[in-house]
Amino acid sequence: MSTIKKTAAELAELFASGEASAEEIAREHLGRIRAVDGDVKAFLHVDEDNVLAQAQAVDARRAAGERLGPLAGVPIAHKDVFTTKDMPTTCSSKILEGWQPPYDATITARLREAGLVILGKTNMDEFAMGSSTENSAFGPTHNPWDLTKIPGGSSGGSSAAVASYQAPLATGTDTGGSIRQPAAVTGLVGMKPTYGGSSRYGVVAFASSLDTPGPMARTVLDAALLHEAFSGHDPMDSTSIDRPVPPVVEAARRADVEGLRIGVVKEFGGDGYQPGVLARFREAVELLESLGAKVVEVSCPHFGHALPAYYLIAPSECSSNLARFDAMRYGLRVGDDGTRSAEEVMALTRAEGFGPEVKRRIMLGTYALSSGYYDAYYGKAQQVRTLIARDFDAAFEQVDVLVSPTTPTTAFPIGERADDPMAMYLADLCTIPSNLAGNAAISVPCGLADEDRLPVGLQVMAPVLADDRTYRVAAAVERALQDRWGGPLLAQAPDLTEAVK
C-alpha cells in the first residue's frame, strides 16, 4: 500500500487505527523525495535520520498510549522561514546559510506536539520576498505541473512539495499572497488565516504587520486540520489574538453554501487577466450560485491602490526587520580580517549576503521611512490601508464572503519575469488587500486554464476571525468540482516519476 497519494486525513486515520506506522509513512515520503526532488527542488534540507527518529518517537508515543493530535503520524514540509532547533533555518538567504536556531518557532513546536513528522525545510523566495521562488539564493523550485514553470512564491517550495506528493501538508507564510498564489498555480488549497490567528513567534520576519503563517494542502479538509493543529493564541506573540480558533474543520466538513451571500469583487478582472483564468473563475461563481448561494457584484474602490500601498509598507518594515543581519552575532560574516571596522564588515556582509530583490526592498523601505518622505510614502500608504479595511467592512455588510481569482495568470515560465519586478509584483494583485486588512482568505483550485492546462485558483475572502466561512465555501466548491472532474484536480497533473524516467 502506497501512502504517497493519500490525503493527510486518510494518513491520520491509518496511523490512528494502527494500519500504518509514522515510520512507514515517513519512509515512503522520503523515498518519494529521493525520487522526484532532484527535479522539483522543493526542499533545501532533508535529514533522513532526523525524520525517521521523529517518526519513531511519534510511534513510541502512540504505543505508550499518549493522546496525540488528529494529524499525528502525518508528514509535513516546513517552510524554511520557521525556526527549527534541529534543522537549519536560512530563509533561502546566503546571509543565514547554515544557521541553526537555538529555539523552535511556536508553530514548529505545535507541529511536534501534535505528532506531525517534519520532513525538511522548503525553498522560498529569499526572506519571503517574491512570487516565484526564483529569488532563492539556492536556486529556483519547479512547478510539478510543468517543470519549466514557477511554483509560485514565496512559499513555492512548500507548494511544489505538496503538489508533487512529497508531503501531504506544508506550512507557508503569506505576506502579500505567498500562500494563496503558490497554492493557486500548483492546484492546491492554501489559506491565509486572520492576522493574529496563527503565531509569528519564530517566523523570521519580512513585514511584521502582514506576515501570516498558514496551511497548504491538497484538500480543503487537510488544510483545515492543519490550520486547527497549529493555530490559537500564543503569549509569545503580542499580536496574536486571544480568542478561540474559528471552527474551520467543522466548516470544511459542512461544505455548503446554501443561502450564503457571495460578493464578486468588481475591481478584479479585465485587462491583465488571463482569459482562461477568468473563464474558470466565472464558472466557479456560477457553480456557487447553482449550489444555493446568492451572488452579487460588490465594489471595493480602493483595492486598486492596494499594490502600491503594499510596496511601501512591506519594504518599510522589512528594511527594519532585516537590519539585524549584520554579521555580529550569527550568519554570514564577510571581510573580518582584523583590519576592518565593524561597520565595514556589516556593509560587506550585507552586500554579499542579500540578493537583489531583498536589497531593492530594503532600499525602497529605507527611503520610504526617511525623514521628509515618511508622510508622503509610509504615512500615505497607511491611510490607504485604512481605506482598504473600510472597503472590506462595507462589503461584508452586504455579503458573507468575497470572491475573486487568486492570481491574474497561471504559472509563468521560470525566468520570464525575473528581470521585471513590476510584472512580478502583479502576481499578488488580488491577494494583497486581505493582507493589508488582516482578514481571512483561501485559495481553492477551480480548474485548468484552457490556454496552458495549468491550475487556476478561486480566492474566497471572509471577515476577520470568520476563517471558517472561507473553508465552508472552498469545501463546497471542491466537492462540486471533484464530482464534475471525477476526482481531484491534481490527478490531471503529469506523473513526475514517469517524466523523470
Place this chain on the structure above:
Amino acid sequence: MTTTLVPYDEALTRYEPVLGIETHIELGTKSKMFCGCSTEFGAPPNTQVCPVCLGLPGSLPVTNQAAIEGIIKIGLALNCSIVEWCRFARKNYFYPDMPKNFQISQYDEPLCVDGHLDVEVDGETYRIEIERVHMEEDTGKSLHVGGATGRIQGADHSLVDYNRAGIPLVEIVTKPIVATGDKAPLVARAYATELRELVRALGVSDVRMEQGSMRCDVNVSLMPAGSSVWGTRSETKNVNSLRSVERSVRHEIERQAGVLDAGERVIQETRHFHEDTGTTTSGRSKEEAQDYRYFPEPDLVPMAPPREWVDELLTDRPELPAARRARVRAEWSLSDKELQDIVNAGALDLIEETVRAGAEASAARKWWMNELSRRATEQGVELTELPVTPADVVRVSALVAEGALNDKLARQVFDGVLAGEGTPDEVVEKRGLKIVSDEGELSTVIDEVIAGNPDIAEKIRGGKVAAAGALVGAVMKATRGQADAGRARELIIQKLTG
C-alpha cells in the same frame, strides 16, 4: 581648536543659559522589558540573554507590564498626563550593541506628557517643566579593548555584553529650562537630585548613577543677555553623578561663552564629560544628523492603560519626597538648613525609622547626624552602610533617657556595636558600661581626686566654683566615664565649700 574659557561670573554677565535635561532611568523590574531574562546587575557577560533580547531571527517582543506600571508611577509623580493610547516605535540605526539594529522606543506618542517637578535652590523654587516620559529598551554594552582611552578610537577589538540589552529604560525629557541665570548649574543638579529621590521613593529603580541605572544627558545653550532667541546647544552625554551634572553645565557655560566671544558658532554636537578635569570634549557631531527612520513598532500592540488602573496607581502611591520633607520639617521643628543637612547626609530614612521605632526625634537626629555621620565619613562609607540599625539607636537613646548611660558612655556603646560586639545591651554588659551612681563609691573617688589636686581644691574653697570642672573631669577619668558628672560636681562643691 582650543577655546578660551570665560570665567563663570563674567560669562553670566553677557549670556543667559538655557538647559534641557534628558534622564534615562533603568527600572528595577525582575525581568527585562520584552522577555523573561533577569535584569540583575553584575552577572557574567552574556549569561542573561535569550532569543528575544538577542534579537534572533523570528523572535518577538512581549511587553512587561511591571515596566509599564513603573513608568506610569514616574509619570504620575511628575504630574504628567497619562495618555489613553500610545504606541512603541522603532528607532533604526546600526550599532553592534543593538541586537536588532533598532531600538524599541517611543517617538511621537509618549506614554506620559506635560508634567513638572519643583526644585529648590537657595530657598527659591524653580518649576522644571517635563515634556514627556517615555518607555524604551536599553542597549547592550560595548567594551573596547586595547586602546588607551577605553573608547572605540584606537581600540584593538571590541566585546559586547548583551545582559543589559532589553532592560526597561524610562526616558524623562524636560522642556527648556530658562531664566535660571547664574543658578543654572545648581538648578540642573537640584533637578537631578530631586528626580532621583522621587524615583527612589516610588521604589521603581535603585537609581544608582555610578552603576548607570540613572544617567543624564545635559543640553546647554547660551543666548546673549536680554535676547529671546536661543543659541545652538551642545549635549553632554551620560553624565553619571549629581556633582558632574552641576560641573558639566558650569563648564559648558564657560566654554560656549568663550566660543561666542571669539565670534565663532557653537557646534550642535554630543560631548563627553571628564570627571578628572571637569571639562567636556567633542563627541559625534550632529550636523550630519542621524535619520532614525522612526515608525510604529508593528510587533507590539498599542498600549492603552485602563483609567481605573492609573487611578489606582495614583491612590496607592507612597509619600513623595517633597511632601515628606514638609511633614518631617513640621513634625521635628527643623530649620530649612537642618532639614537640608539631613537630606544631604542621606539620613532621612534612618532617622524616620528610628523615630518610628520609639526614639525622640531630637535624639535620633543627634546620634545619626553627629556621632554616626562622623563615623561613616571616617570609614568612607554611606551612613546606611554602617553596621548599626535604627533599633540600636532607639535602645541607646532609651538608656540615656533613663539615666543608665551618659553621652560619653553611649558613644562607647556605639563603638562596641560598630565593632561587632553585639547589641547595645550586650555591649553594655560586656564592657561593664554603666553610670556609677553608688554615692559611697563616688564619694571615695572624689576624696582621692581632691587629695591629688590640692591647688584646684584650694581655688574652689576660695570661691572659684567654676574650677570644679577640672575635678569633675578627673573624676570622670578615674571612673572611665561611668560617673554621673552632675552628681559628681554637686558632691565636689559640697565637700569643699559646704
